[in-house]
Amino acid sequence: MKNSILAACICLLCACHVETSEKENFTQYVNPFLGTSKMGHVFPGATAPFGMVQLSPQTNFERMFNEDGSYNPDTYKYCAGYQHQDSTIIGFAHTNFSGTGHSDLGDFLVMPTTGELVLDPILTSEHGKGFYSAFSHDSEAASPGYYQVNLDSYNIQAELTASDRVGYHKYTFPKSEEAHIILDMVYNVYHHENKNVWTFIRIENDSLVTGYRQTKGWARTKKVFFAMQFSKPFQSYGHKKYNEETYDGFYRRFNQTENFPEIAGKDIRAYFNFNTEEGESIEMKFALSSVSTDGALKNLNTEIPHWDFKKTRQETQAKWNVELSKINVTTLSLDDKKTFYSALYHTNLSPIIYEDVDGKYRGLDQNIHSSDGFTNYTIFSLWDTYRALHPLFNITQPERNNDMVKSMLAHHDQSVHDMLPIWSHYGNENWCMIGYHATSVIADAMAKNVGDFDHERALQASVNTANVRYFDGLGDYIDYQFVPDDKSHSSVSKTLEYAYNDWCIAQMAIQVGNDSLAEVFLKRSEYYYNVFDTGSGYMRPRLSSGEFREAFDPMDTHGQGFIEGNAWNYGLYVPQDIDKMIDLMGGNTRFTQHLDSLFTMEIDEKYIEKHEDITRDGIIGNYVHGNEPGHHIPYLYNWTGHPEKTQERVRMIMQTMYDPTVEGLCGNDDAGQMSAWYVLSALGFYSVTPGSSDYAIGSPLVKVALVTFPNGKTTKIVARNQNRDNIYVSSVTVNGRKIENNTLTHKELTGGGEIIFEMTSTFSK
């Protein structure tokens, strides 16, 4: 209550408040541990906003495959390397995904130890001990750009910070004549023996090491280079090879294992030995590059030319404050504020900067490219992030989103398929999930007039993408006007999403004035009709014969033509044509009932256990907030004449599915999509149809939000009479003008001024 009063006060002093907010440290509200338990798949480590280096502790890990070759389901929760319930740390890795639904990375695990040298992270038959350390959350702390923990097994305090491309380690040792820093080039997130392709290490001098690692994980041909500089010369060093395959030349006639500065092979762990005094800190800067060790060195020397850990930590914290201060919220509680800023933090972790300080990066064709006039980004989890993350970027990060579109166009130009990215990272397309949702990101930016990318080129790239016949049933979709279920799995999901993506392309074509193309793609955008079965009232798998498939269970999420969803929820996916979809499904009343049932029905346990992404926590009835295909569904009541039900559901979801604890995410954060849903919804609206400039009104959770745009304009969002009970929105005015149809436009949002939500405890139409 005290908070509310304070907020109300601030609210009366707008100008002042802005002044104040610029000096406020918003990083204090971020809990990097939020969601690090169970299935959030986020990490607590140190990173700059959208930083290439995401330096984070890796806790006692599980192998993806058991020794008998069987899949180990426990692996999945280690997508970001860290699980909060674990009690041991095996080291700090420089690359991590935030919240993804599958994984990779974990490059360059570094671990400081003392005592007898142990080179395996975990117990092996060879060693009675791994180099892992016990740790306690009592000694652990994290804030944006900073992480610290005591490694209790060695009495070492570890602190981490990072600039965009350089991780900065500070290890405070006890007195020891056997202090080691281990560089583990074997470890991978989703570790299995065969992921490494090649590793290469050069000891350039007694304090500088360079090298690279090539892996064949989710990114099939991934290469990351590094330069690693110590603040103190090591006394000696060495390595061990963990496979017998390496050919060491015909004559192995002198010792190349210890103090020999050139190391190469498949699976290698290297170590560097020091003498330390009690309380002596050894610092280490670790720069990445996708280009070369030369590139990594350039990044290192440009970004952190000094040995001032605190300076880097403060610079990165300042960068975070710039990002977080773009939305200055007053909330009903400190917990809400923490949840909000932690969510906003999570929306700034990917895509990541993927180029050296000189603009060079390794492209899809494995050639070195230069970003010309933009910053190149990677990690595009587009099936997730087109929904709310990129729309949020058009509010909070329009300049970066412009660069992300340009990065996707560069991807297209490098792609041998002439395709925009589907799910791409580190110069690789991993083909994860369906649709070609880069088109949505582009159409959304165009609709909102964000960026200066070439619209004609973007349209052409989208058209090229939409015509790659060998891609995932697309040829059949074009020929049959739906994806036949006997030719391609997930046939209904694909049909629905291709149709939406085609609508996005049509919007681009309209915008650039290409009517004939617009006509082609508007026609394609209606193909969703063709999988609607009027008989059952569901979107349903259809065969190439034209018949709907006989066997059909609308509750099952497997083998029913949908992917990560069922006909009940995923079948409501026609964001480009919601009114017509409602008509198809029986009109407003019937559709409202369908939504009501969706949120209230009892789901048989058998349908839930099959889905690895979601736990009971992320589910409300048959609505699955823990995964993306339904994220727009709570807002669909706006189209049935029952916005109050949207408001109820949205508030309920925000209050029950999010909190600022380690269990504060009810499913994978999915590269920020889950958090972006929260940020937008907390502000009172959501991007139901990316590619249009409209937002659907929900029910804001904040009391006040001051949003600052790059052009200097600010828009203040005020939820008058906000409290836990006043969840209904009786009116919304933009600079005094009342808005209609529960729709806010991007122009209204970003035009500056004041948007006032009148909140009430009861809904009256």
Add this chain to the structure above:
Amino acid sequence: MKNSILAACICLLCACHVETSEKENFTQYVNPFLGTSKMGHVFPGATAPFGMVQLSPQTNFERMFNEDGSYNPDTYKYCAGYQHQDSTIIGFAHTNFSGTGHSDLGDFLVMPTTGELVLDPILTSEHGKGFYSAFSHDSEAASPGYYQVNLDSYNIQAELTASDRVGYHKYTFPKSEEAHIILDMVYNVYHHENKNVWTFIRIENDSLVTGYRQTKGWARTKKVFFAMQFSKPFQSYGHKKYNEETYDGFYRRFNQTENFPEIAGKDIRAYFNFNTEEGESIEMKFALSSVSTDGALKNLNTEIPHWDFKKTRQETQAKWNVELSKINVTTLSLDDKKTFYSALYHTNLSPIIYEDVDGKYRGLDQNIHSSDGFTNYTIFSLWDTYRALHPLFNITQPERNNDMVKSMLAHHDQSVHDMLPIWSHYGNENWCMIGYHATSVIADAMAKNVGDFDHERALQASVNTANVRYFDGLGDYIDYQFVPDDKSHSSVSKTLEYAYNDWCIAQMAIQVGNDSLAEVFLKRSEYYYNVFDTGSGYMRPRLSSGEFREAFDPMDTHGQGFIEGNAWNYGLYVPQDIDKMIDLMGGNTRFTQHLDSLFTMEIDEKYIEKHEDITRDGIIGNYVHGNEPGHHIPYLYNWTGHPEKTQERVRMIMQTMYDPTVEGLCGNDDAGQMSAWYVLSALGFYSVTPGSSDYAIGSPLVKVALVTFPNGKTTKIVARNQNRDNIYVSSVTVNGRKIENNTLTHKELTGGGEIIFEMTSTFSK
């Protein structure tokens, strides 16, 4: 006899003769099949002089390791991929070593076939057939820059030519609806399953393919990129992966095996399908790069922008004629002429050009470097080639040798060890054999005033190399003033060679006026004393205690402190101090007897069978011409007052160990060293001590040789009264001045004019 008369005639018409020689096609005298049988390790394929692409047939190959893991000794003879006695060809590979004593390469095997597609080169349990083809030598032909053969199993005529960086294939097919061109990315010379690290292929369009292969063979981190362009679009294509390790993304939901343009994995064979008419030729250009596929494309489009096979063939033949015409010889027989020009040809196959047309190349540090002011070369088999090949280059290829020195200096600058190359290829040091003989190459060029490389820098690089303590016993050598046998194997060989190399460094220091350095290295150059055992009269393994090792067999080539030699022959290795060595070993008479015995003694079979490099063919008594450590020995009689014995031995070796047939090499050609010995000896002299500008006079085999130098000067070498019996040299005059001590200087040789050897059938002092 007819030949001799003709030669004598020409000899009288000098000016005319030069005129004529410029138009003469010397390539007609080259037999690329010379030495392709047994242990010559040379290849008959198509290449430009020092070309990066050395495109050659690979005959039915053997795996290096048998299925039970044991070494297969038959592998060794396939060092260059081809054995003349074989009856099947499995394809044409773009990189091959010429004559080396160990192997690697064999990149990008291409094979045209017809009929049912078979993707394994040899019989496998899966297939009843491999894609190999029978062939006959009747249809096979080769000349410098050109190779052709009929692939009898498919009725395909294959023709190959090459520019510096591009292989050019021409396949004339029968009528077929199932014509294939296979790109085998699995095959390696010294094939074993685990050599590939990664392969990557992109089908850029219906006639252009790019990609790369990374291997971990002798070059531990080797990457070669390619661009492959067909003259006719393929109708379809596909690939097969030969290992199960590759991770294909989480969703393998559409066909990525056929007509899918992006292929990556460890072991891959790809195929391209065509319809062909009877007699239709499909041509294919295949460019290499160490940098990138962009680089390969640039090389392709720059070097062969057309589809005129004949033009490329003629251009490359013309390049060969430029190289071969530098020494225009008249010989006693056509066979001698063929042997001579084939030897000269073999001295122009390596080192190879290792940079793109724009000067970029992948260095030792795996970064991309640009050659600034020189052409970068690789494949330095220096323990072999410093002896006669690089000295020959100072006569025939001074500009290239200058670039080779600069390439070695660039290697030093990229080396994390600060070392000059030992045995390097494709941006890798493979540490093969002993010593640091790059110092010899540099000292020899400096002594002969060849090139414009930076002498101070070259000296510093040499000094750095000579002080890398962890290298191969070098620290012990410095500390003990010899390599102790209890600390390092091959201890005597190393001591002798380090001492010689140190003398080379001293010569550089003298030349640049650094007296103190010269003193240091002159002292080191005397360390050979320290392994001479006055008791036994042999160079002998010595222990760190200072005692000579008790167990010692001066005839054995294994475990006696020598490598690829024994105390009897390798012990005569003090090229920098021959007079003192002779003194040590008892003076002229005793040493002469030692040499006499060496050439005449009966060797127990047990000593020969142990040595894989040499067959009985390459051995005269205990003198081993089939390997390098003794190549200077026949010339040592010059120092004992018995030059006539040198003349006898040298003529005998030339006449018995070389001929223009497939068996015309008595051991590995060793990157041209064996051939260079022949070329120099046939001209009448040899580089006994590279690093001095002196040549030891032998007995010329030619009748006349007109040597043209880059500055336009010509020196005519005339062996007056030359015939098979007149093997003794009664006098040598340079422009009328008689030379002394059986020593010709480089200045005398290259100064222009006439060098006349008076040949006689009996020797009189």
